[in-house]
Amino acid sequence: MNEAPEPPPASGPIRFSSRRLRAMMAKEFAQIVRDPSTFLIALAMPLLLLFLFGYAVSLDTQGTRVAVVVEDSSAPALALSGAYAASPYFHTLPMRNRAEARHLMVSSQISAIIVIPQDFGKDLHDGRLPEIQIVTDGSQPNTATFVASHAQGVFQSWAANEGMPGMLDKAPQIELSPRFWYNPALKSRNFLVPGSIAVVMTMIGTLLTALVVAREWERGTMEALLATPLSMAEFVASKILPYYLLALASMSLCTVIGVAIFGLPFRGSLLALYVIASAFLMPALGLGLFISSATKNQFVASQMALLSSFLPTFLLSGFVYEISSMPVWIQAITYAVPARYLIPSLQTLFLTGDIWGHFLPNIAIMLGFGFLFFFLSFWVTRRSLD
């Protein structure tokens, strides 16, 4: 009678099941749709960034406010002041004395003062080289440099036009006429929009992924999942795939808006666009996964995601600041920022066309980073609460 009950079959080690993966992904999508913050980051933020960079922020120096103090009433002096007024780079405020101009400069209402001195006309008449004074606001060094060189340029081309004898001697023998290829109007919008695509994909790939995995730990659902036959690979895939798709959708939205509304050229192919974007999403998603597996806390994860992905993408990728003008040791750091390899590729893609010889090395490096981050996250994630 005391027969031992048949030992039940061991369920065995966990094997990958596409059914569990589908269920987890369906859950993830339901959460994406219901969570207003996810929607905000995936849809509202890209739009905000695009319009900000497309309209509000412009790195072009156009219409800089400058005071032009004309102390001389001779005809050439008035003509030069007219030349400044006509320049598209400046919005000039004509003035009679320096004190008034200095006051405006102190209160930051103007960026520079151009002084055409009393004996300007007399010097010119006497065959001496006339001088003007350009005072710039050194508290904004970039603008100051732009304004100084533009102001000088206006003066020189005016002098050349006037056929000034004194100036002609100094005029170069060869005429330089700069031409800017691919972005002939040098519109900063044209390289800022590809840059914002990089930022948007970083936000979705790294920040959102970091948050949603950390949330499972924080809300105690991870504990319940670990007690089901769900494997780590299924769990990771269920987090990566939805946000991969979401990031691609968001990227597509940015591209459509960039081309349709901001008149951005699109000279490459869609295939190249999605291949490059996918390559970039590997390190972005991998980093997000690594952060959340290592911290298990939404607040810490969001801070780390901002510091390790959002800020570098913004500042060190060549998006806003030219890498070649950075100090050498900072340039060295930029090589560790995946977005550094994305942005030149996107700029080439939009402004030039498909140049696979340029894309492929960048894609390879981005995938390399991706593997590294995925390896790290599998290394810190164990199927336990220890």
Place this chain on the structure above:
Amino acid sequence: MPQAAPPDTGPDTGQPREVIARATGLVKSFKGAAAPALAGVSMTVEAGTITGLVGPDGAGKTTLIRLLAGLLRPDQGEVAILGQRPAMMLDQLGYMPQRFGLYEDLTVRENLDLYAELRALPREEHEETFARLLEFTDLARFQDRLAGNLSGGMKQKLGLACTLVRTPRLMLLDEPGVGVDPISRRELWAMVQHLTAQGIGILWSTAYLDEAEKCDRVYLLNEGSLLFEGPPGDLTGRAEERVIQVSGFEPRRRRFLTRTLDRPDIMDGTIQGRSVRLLLRDGCDVPTAESFAAGDGTQVAPGVPRFEDGFIEILGGGPRGTSALAENYRTIPRDERPAIEAKGLTRNFGAFTAARDMDFAIPQGQIYGLLGPNGAGKSTTFKMLCGLLTPSEGYGAVAGNDLRRSAAEARASLGYMAQKFSLYGELSVAQNLDFFAGAYNLGRADARRAKEAMIEIFDLGDKLDMNSGALPLGFKQRLALACAVMHQPPVLFLDEPTSGVDPVTRRMFWTHINGLVEKGVTVLVTTHFMDEAEYCDDVSLIYRGEQIATGTPDALKAQAGAITGAADPTMEDAFIALIEASDLDRETNGNLAA
């Protein structure tokens, strides 16, 4: 290769049952903790039984359950689920963590769907299984509601349903009763008991000793070690013929208890309405009524021992009756005005009324209890009276200070012990005491005297430099009480002051409170331990934002007895009966209106 399970049967029960889970010599330490969370624990869970895992917070219950579920790896020892490693048997395991593991932004139905898919329930069985589980849990009406919008009790039932989508062999329930009102706890118990009939082995962890009493077998865990294992009756049996009920005495019941607990033959005592329940020391004779010297009316009757008596017995008895804190406390001058007063106190949050028309006046030197399920409006009422929330309507006063006009004065005259003991976890014990002395504006000499007294009374001397966040829960609670009474306030507000604390520490706490009340301090307390309501002079039962019953504990029990016809209802019976009556009332009125 996993070995085949040897035929495994339970140890000493008459009828051998299959052992579902077996743990041997488990040791588990966590980084940064001085003592191991588990120090060599062995246990079994048998098919078709409810095994209770009982112990105060921090005893190691959750660690043990996580080891059984394979979520943690033991430092030493072994876990076998049906003879295999836990990781191999995930299909046979149902695990409900403390927070139920539900997705709050999914609906009831979607949560079930998810877990059904994760556990590979065949598609064609979905409808039938869900229908059965929804009926079992009484959630059918709510299947489209987001899990986040369910009440605590309903979440818990859904959590249970999610672990049951495929009938497991082993169910691990980590404190399913915590934070849930007695009604939901009873329903859940009935559901789980129903499952044992299917041969499922259930491990139920709890800090409630009355739940332990109903288990088939109990493991009593304290500080990582087993104090007792066996049928709960064996532990209760240790107190057999040693429990007496004394009634009809003349002095105030608190004074009587204090005096009685100082007797050498009494091990433990609690107040039960107008009478006092005592546990005698082993080998002592039942004392005569005269020996209490408490008037001619004194009667001594034998009492029924409970699991808690056994627990106290095994821990060496409760504290003595005299409270050093009370001895040190100033005597609060008598005042005929009520110490705490609420008249029509109401608080709205938008369209939702969290507390409506609260009415009570607490005379000086009494304990008043607010009871009720979670979310009923206890804390809202409480916060209005300590000046943390402004009432939408009505009048409230503390020590004669109107809450609307002089909230600052009202606050200065009270000591407040918040839920979960609001201490600065990053500050040391000494720094916490210094901070609160400063916050209550004590002079330098007074502060030093008060601090020294608290250290002495609460035995904090060797813990002064420890961060209060790292203290064991019992010490946290003592420190929180010390911080609340340093300025010797005439009124004390205690919000769930004993939750999660072991019974001996709870008794010590009530000894202090009883002593303070005898010095003229007035106490307002919220609690979900129904037996603690017995310490109150008056209680108010709050449900759905309203007072549904008010009176002495004995009166409420009598009222409930009249409803259910039960002879000797406990406070918990009374609670359940009165809430059910209120629900019924509401339903019939609602139906009439419709």
